[in-house]
Amino acid sequence: MDLNELFREESDVLNRSQDVAAQTTLSAEDYRDALLMVNRHYQRLMRETYRMISRSDRAERELNRVNEQLHQLAQELEYKASHDPLTAVWNRGAIIQRISQTLSNGAAALIILDIDHFKRINDEFGHPMGDKVICALVSRIQAHCPAEASIGRIGGEEFTVLLPHYRLSDAVIVAGAIHASLNASPLAVLPGQLVTASLGVSYGKPGSDFETLYNNADVALYDAKNHGRNRVFFR
Ligand SMILES: Nc1nc2c(ncn2[C@@H]2O[C@H](COP(=O)(O)OP(=O)(O)OP(=O)(O)O)[C@@H](O)[C@H]2O)c(=O)[nH]1
Incomplete structure (x- = not known):
């Protein structure tokens, strides 16, 4: 000007x-x-x-x-973009990224948890109650996870717990605590019955990849389901 x-x-x-x-x-x-x-x-x-x-x-x-x-x-x-809107834990994309990142820096253990017969809960009590059960179950998982754990929602009623630098045996103890808690008392939102889950646990060496860690936990989970559900298997 x-x-x-x-x-x-x-x-x-x-x-x-x-x-x-x-x-x-x-x-x-x-x-x-x-x-x-x-x-x-x-x-x-x-x-x-x-x-x-x-x-x-x-x-x-x-x-x-x-x-x-x-x-x-x-x-x-x-x-x-990184959180599940229902439960506020990491969403699928974000947890996969965290798992890969963690493995590139060191060892990690992974727990996959899948609610047993969840379809029946939806069918009997309705989808909104199913949502409440999912949220209450996530709170239970959180209550039994160490501070360094990352919880993610991989699919509908399937959750993962990433445990950075954990040995397989220590991860199995965490999975066992979650499993025991679900069997100890019903979730407050559904006081009339226990909601149980099957859990698969795996271990990844430093530098290993997400697919191997996830597939191993998934195979263990599949075994847990095939052996009657409501149990912890590891691989
Ligand atoms: N309420 C609710 N239901 C969901 C959600 N995501 C997935 N589901 C339901 O979860 C159920 C999963 O059913 P299945 O895969 O047959 O598994 P399941 O009944 O838990 O049986 P198992 O895993 O074999 O023990 C389906 O009925 C889905 O509709 C959700 O966000 N909310």
């Missing part, structure tokens, strides 16, 4: 006042008029400057507000 164009009026006044100042023969009245003119324009300039500062303050506040909203939205999107 051309500064002379922006302050055309002020530039004119400045030039005129400089002309007046350069002359020595003008009357006091002429000097006074020139001074008043400069004064008037100076006041206008102050008012305009004040208005512009207020406007820019408002714009800055609005920009900060929009920025904050964007930041919040980005966080919400990131959360939704």
